[in-house]
Amino acid sequence: MWPSKNNHFCELLHCYANQVAELDKMVSKLVFESYGVEKYHESHVGSVTYFLRLAKYRAPEQNETNLGVRPHTDKNFITILQQNEVDGLEVQLKNGSWIPVDFPPFSVVIMAGDAFSVWSNGRVHSPFHRVTVKGKGRYSIAQFAYCKKLVEAPTELVDDEHPLLYKPFDNLGFLGFISTDEGRKTQNPLKAYCGI
Ligand SMILES: O=C(O)CCC(=O)C(=O)O
Numbered sequence: 001m002w003p004s005k006n007n008h009f010c011e012l013l014h015c016y017a018n019q020v021a022e023l024d025k026m027v028s029k030l031v032f033e034s035y036g037v038e039k040y041h042e043s044h045v046g047s048v049t050y051f052l053r054l055a056k057y058r059a060p061e062q063n064e065t066n067l068g069v070r071p072h073t074d075k076n077f078i079t080i081l082q083q084n085e086v087d088g089l090e091v092q093l094k095n096g097s098w099i100p101v102d103f104p105p106f107s108v109v110i111m112a113g114d115a116f117s118v119w120s121n122g123r124v125h126s127p128f129h130r131v132t133v134k135g136k137g138r139y140s141i142a143q144f145a146y147c148k149k150l151v152e153a154p155t156e157l158v159d160d161e162h163p164l165l166y167k168p169f170d171n172l173g174f175l176g177f178i179s180t181d182e183g184r185k186t187q188n189p190l191k192a193y194c195g196i
């Protein structure tokens with residue numbers, strides 16, 4: 001595990017990742033329960049794989065744009081984020097406006113990704129978000145939960161009022177798709193990849 005010669009740091013990160021994974025499982029369990037479909041939770045947990053990313057955003061120079069990460073939706077199921085004391089994460093509302101995310105000290109932000117939207121048959125929204133770095137340097141740590149098995153909406157979440165929106169979804173395959181020419185060009189990669 002990186003960095004290979006700093007065992008203490010590796011252990012800390014590993015411990016952090018395990019705890020965040022527990023939080024991820026709790027959050028997905030609560031959502032599954034809230035939709036009355038907790039019977040699918042164990043199988044979901046068995047299919048999750050995690051990817052941990054540490055980011056350093058340096059403060060922009062005078063003539064530089066202050067954008068840190070371009071607007072995007074996360075492609076995974078759930079993202080759990082923490083940052084140092086420097087804000088910068090912004091989320092787009094459905095009316096198109098951007099709002100800063102308030103990160104009180106030691107708090108976490110839990111964000112739904114496209115795989116969660118597919119699983120919930122569109123009930124859970126995966127928001128567009130971006131990072132804008134202004135004054136000081138910013139650090140963040142994000143753990144992304146991806147699904148290894150095909151993601152399908154439970155039949156309980158599909159009915160006449162909520163027709164099925166997506167075909168069974170290959171989460172890791174979707175990552176491949178968004179890096180193709182077709183995936184890069186399309187306005188709505190999720191719809192292009194598995195929309196009905
Ligand atoms: O650094 C952050 O706060 C968010 C980064 C992000 O949105 C991402 O890596 O997907």
Ligand SMILES: [Fe+2]
Pocket residue numbers: 072073074129
């Ligand atoms: Fe993101």
